[in-house]
Amino acid sequence: MVINLIGAGNLATSLAVALIRAGHKIPFVFSRTMSSAKDLAEKVDARPVCKFDDIDVNADLFIIAVKDDIIRNVACDICERFPQSLLVHTAGAVEMDIISSKRKGVFYPMQTFSKRRIVDFLEIPIFVDSNMSEDLDVLKTLAKSISNKVVSCDDQQRKILHLAAVFCCNFTNHCAAIAYDILRNHSMEFDVMLPLINETIKKINKYPPKMIQTGPAVRHDNNVMNTHIGMLNNMEKKLWADIYKLMSKSIQS
């Protein structure tokens, strides 16, 4: 397929590399700043642009991979210039209808992206949606060309997925960040935690997380919990003790 890519951030970067590897063509990479557009365009042999007027090749598809709050305006601009094209966004928490064009859809790869790590798309679930069944088929075919796990889902389901992802990814990472700070504040290295974290995640890959819950809260070990809360109360970040109490209460509920 011929795909113009709008955006040159973390997701756009990994996605562009995966699309090119699968044999698709990306004539243009658009970003509001030319340097970002250039960085990504170089990787995928595209032309970098920072004005929509410079896009002079129509495409089967425009993939809009920009910040949630500018999707609407970006889609409007593209729609004015290419009213017959299929436009999709890549956001978990944004409704499909924020795109005003006739042919629209969603192409949501559920993963945490960073420019410094180009991730392998094969294992990433991609959730697709469209207002037209022919376009949904197009998106499914495209998604299957880069991923083994393609699911069609609507706005409501995608919102639930995105919410669950915040717990699985953002909040787990923050738990590790708190542990990192606690250890560093006491002159210890975070690295000693890695085997523990890795084993925890290996188990989550095999069993429902509730079944493998360990620790003082699930044992109702009040001695240890009170000791921990006392230690946290003496630390600089008062929120940590609140988090400890709330998470423990939730584990026990």
Add this chain to the structure above:
Amino acid sequence: MVINLIGAGNLATSLAVALIRAGHKIPFVFSRTMSSAKDLAEKVDARPVCKFDDIDVNADLFIIAVKDDIIRNVACDICERFPQSLLVHTAGAVEMDIISSKRKGVFYPMQTFSKRRIVDFLEIPIFVDSNMSEDLDVLKTLAKSISNKVVSCDDQQRKILHLAAVFCCNFTNHCAAIAYDILRNHSMEFDVMLPLINETIKKINKYPPKMIQTGPAVRHDNNVMNTHIGMLNNMEKKLWADIYKLMSKSIQS
């Protein structure tokens, strides 16, 4: 070394298997219930006992791997019968001096254990302590025979490690458990989260967690956060919305 093992739970099971593999001998496995003692004793060719009086072989070392709140009494009982032996416990949150014997110590492998998964000890950090320098050397040598990462640390440091481990292991697992419930309550499978979780953890293995934090909170994306909180407010567990708000606040602080 000749080691009598007191306890037949999750940690005792993985530890016993590692010790035998490293060439140590375990004449006795003690548990308060004979069936537990037998289960583990069979795995390591030991004699199962459920009364201390039945232990008729002294050992270089008694490893007490029982619930935190019975360590003191168990240590007392062993000390009465074998007053010259070195006694160690395996707990992160318990002081060494809870053991009343003359020769005592701590042998704390930092990992989450379950009987259904015998874990490889080589990568597990083991934290050792003793009131006598000769015994500390003995414990270090023993620990090094099963692990590549042996560190000596005192009660205070071990308590900090244990607290950090609660955040890294127990609370990350609970975040996944909440995601699991949210998805199941909306007829979706948790499996689609696994690539996301695994990638998050791969990054934690390479970068400080704060540096790789993603999601609506760190982006200060109030639209998405308010949508999520609204969704959580409509769900059965009211604590989930509280956790979302508190974790987001902590990420932003």
